[in-house]
Amino acid sequence: MNDPRTIHDYLDGSLSAAEEEALFISLAASDDARVELRSQVRLHHAVKKDLASVVVPPSLDAAVFERLGYAVPPALATPLSVATPNHSSRRRSWLALLLLLLGGATGAGLMWLGLQSPHNGAGPVRARAELPSPAPAAPAPTSAQRIESVSAQHESPNAGRAATSLTDVRDEAAQTQHLTTDVDTISAPDDDPAPVTASWTPIPTVMISPVHTLPDQIRPGASIINEPLTVHTRGPWSVMLDGRALFAGSPTLEETDQGISQRDQFTVGVGYDVSALGRISVLGGRQIMPQEFLRFEDGRNVYYRQAPNLWWVGVGYQRALPELRVADIVVPMATATLGWMETGPMARVGAGIMILPDAPISLQLGIEGTMMAYPIQSVFYTSTAWSATYGVRVRF
Amino acid sequence: MSANLTSHTDTELFGMMQRQADRAEQAFGVLYERHRQWVYAYILKVTGRADEAADVFQEVFLRLVRAAEQNRSEEVANLPGLLMRITRNLCLNHVRDRKEMVELEDLHLVTDQQSTYERDELLGLISMALDTLEVEYREAFVMRLYHDLSYDEIARVTGSTVPAAKNRVWRAKERIKQLLAPVLAEFERL
Numbered sequence: 078m079n080d081p082r083t084i085h086d087y088l089d090g091s092l093s094a095a096e097e098e099a100l101f102i103s104l105a106a107s108d109d110a111r112v113e114l115r116s117q118v119r120l121h122h123a124v125k126k127d128l129a130s131v132v133v134p135p136s137l138d139a140a141v142f143e144r145l146g147y148a149v150p151p152a153l154a155t156p157l158s159v160a161t162p163n164h165s166s167r168r169r170s171w172l173a174l175l176l177l178l179l180g181g182a183t184g185a186g187l188m189w190l191g192l193q194s195p196h197n198g199a200g201p202v203r204a205r206a207e208l209p210s211p212a213p214a215a216p217a218p219t220s221a222q223r224i225e226s227v228s229a230q231h232e233s234p235n236a237g238r239a240a241t242s243l244t245d246v247r248d249e250a251a252q253t254q255h256l257t258t259d260v261d262t263i264s265a266p267d268d269d270p271a272p273v274t275a276s277w278t279p280i281p282t283v284m285i286s287p288v289h290t291l292p293d294q295i296r297p298g299a300s301i302i303n304e305p306l307t308v309h310t311r312g313p314w315s316v317m318l319d320g321r322a323l324f325a326g327s328p329t330l331e332e333t334d335q336g337i338s339q340r341d342q343f344t345v346g347v348g349y350d351v352s353a354l355g356r357i358s359v360l361g362g363r364q365i366m367p368q369e370f371l372r373f374e375d376g377r378n379v380y381y382r383q384a385p386n387l388w389w390v391g392v393g394y395q396r397a398l399p400e401l402r403v404a405d406i407v408v409p410m411a412t413a414t415l416g417w418m419e420t421g422p423m424a425r426v427g428a429g430i431m432i433l434p435d436a437p438i439s440l441q442l443g444i445e446g447t448m449m450a451y452p453i454q455s456v457f458y459t460s461t462a463w464s465a466t467y468g469v470r471v472r473f
Numbered sequence: 474m475s476a477n478l479t480s481h482t483d484t485e486l487f488g489m490m491q492r493q494a495d496r497a498e499q500a501f502g503v504l505y506e507r508h509r510q511w512v513y514a515y516i517l518k519v520t521g522r523a524d525e526a527a528d529v530f531q532e533v534f535l536r537l538v539r540a541a542e543q544n545r546s547e548e549v550a551n552l553p554g555l556l557m558r559i560t561r562n563l564c565l566n567h568v569r570d571r572k573e574m575v576e577l578e579d580l581h582l583v584t585d586q587q588s589t590y591e592r593d594e595l596l597g598l599i600s601m602a603l604d605t606l607e608v609e610y611r612e613a614f615v616m617r618l619y620h621d622l623s624y625d626e627i628a629r630v631t632g633s634t635v636p637a638a639k640n641r642v643w644r645a646k647e648r649i650k651q652l653l654a655p656v657l658a659e660f661e662r663l
Binding site: 081085089091116120123130131138152 | 498501502503505506509510513514517518527530531534535538596599600618619639642643646647649650653654657
């Protein structure tokens with residue numbers, strides 16, 4: 078029951094329940110059968126990725142409508158006639174990244190407005206920082222239970238081996254079970270009456286959009302998105318070293334003239350990958366935070382404008398956004414950090430890109446908005462700084 | 474404009490192309506948007522060449538319009554089926570006229586490389602492997618694995634039987650799996 082044709086029939090969804098059970102037993106006992114299953118599943122993966130990579134060139138759309146003397150529908154019209162599928166896709170990706178950056182800036186601005194105390198310094202500041210929450214976990218496969226029962230029914234001298242192997246088979250079969258199930262459940266639109274010119278069942282129009290109809294395991298986009306974004310052969314731990322350059326804040330370094338250099342800023346940290354896309358890090362370093370406040374001294378209010386380089390520690394969450402990726406090794410990401418600076422609590426949001434060559438070392442570039450609240454004689458002030466960050470990660 | 478028609482079924486839209494001159498253009502636009510992707514993917518995979526695919530693709534939709542203009546009374550309840558028949562016939566004409574195939578040696582030269590493959594190169598290998606198949610096997614493989622047609626549908630479109638369709642898909646798959654064996658694992662990393 079473990080010949081390639083049977084496995085093919087299983088992936089095709091044309092085996093009976095009894096035949097499937099027999100196949101699972103065979104798969105559990107045979108390395109060769111599992112290799113064959115994996116090979117066929119890989120071919121299905123490859124085909125679906127190949128299909129997802131096919132894009133109708135915009136020039137071809139235009140050619141069709143031109144030959145018919147029709148106007149190109151707005152949805153198909155491209156603003157730039159020279160656009161190619163790759164270019165337009167990248168343009169969309171950049172646009173999405175730009176929107177993300179703007180969103181981050183807006184969010185930080187709103188946080189700043191919410192925390193900014195009145196100029197006279199009266200009253201405490203109420204901070205409401207809403208940070209992005211991690212994405213919900215993907216639902217677990219649900220098709221493994223039947224294999225469990227097969228295992229229980231076939232206790233044998235090889236049961237120990239089979240049980241161990243079934244664990245592997247379960248995962249593989251659970252994935253492939255999705256494949257057959259979903260292929261079968263693709264249904265034709267039911268709004269068409271009985272055919273007149275042909276009795277052929279309508280081809281499901283959903284197939285033009287395989288992302289919505291194919292199982293996770295062979296869904297091209299999901300497969301790419303869920304792929305670990307860093308070096309596969311390394312573990313989940315990483316260390317980081319970042320530099321920082323303040324480019325917006327009041328007062329500026331030049332205005333304060335305190336002899337502090339941009340190069341004095343840094344971040345070091347240790348990260349742990351909590352998922353394929355998410356990483357939690359413990360971070361610390363120094364950052365320049367512009368400050369403006371009034372302090373009552375010697376019977377008078379003294380107005381301070383300074384930009385000290387403050388020590389800080391915090392916990393950060395970084396999430397990769399591969400759906401916005403612009404190249405295979407360039408992946409956008411977003412970050413959020415909560416921590417404590419020398420003078421008070423801080424929150425930070427950011428966005429940027431990770432450059433992930435197939436090596437233990439990766440690079441990161443980004444923009445971050447940091448807000449800090451600090452008390453001066455029982456009055457809370459806030460400080461905001463926008464920085465460009467650049468750094469390196471080493472995975473181990 | 475055409476957004477008003479997007480809720481209509483294929484049958485209704487094709488009916489507008491047949492009988493409502495003022496709405497024919499919009500109706501075609503909606504149908505085109507709805508089906509262009511799979512039609513193009515099918516043609517590209519069966520012909521294996523982007524330049525030929527572009528020609529066939531245009532011809533498919535020209536013939537669809539012509540079909541609507543020439544037959545203004547008969548209702549087409551299964552427009553995807555009609556499109557598939559037009560597409561397949563045009564593809565077969567092109568491929569049979571060409572009568573040339575990728576040499577197996579060429580494919581082996583590529584797949585024997587031990588370097589890390591780029592995404593486009595890997596996907597290109599599938600097209601090359603498809604090109605080594607007889608067109609009957611190629612179209613069955615594309616219909617089943619790319620477009621998820623049932624064997625019953627494949628048999629009807631190709632004018633064969635279900636067992637024959639199954640056999641073609643199986644043999645095509647085995648052949649392609651064999652040809653791509655050295656690089657299939659690389660696809661996992663894409």
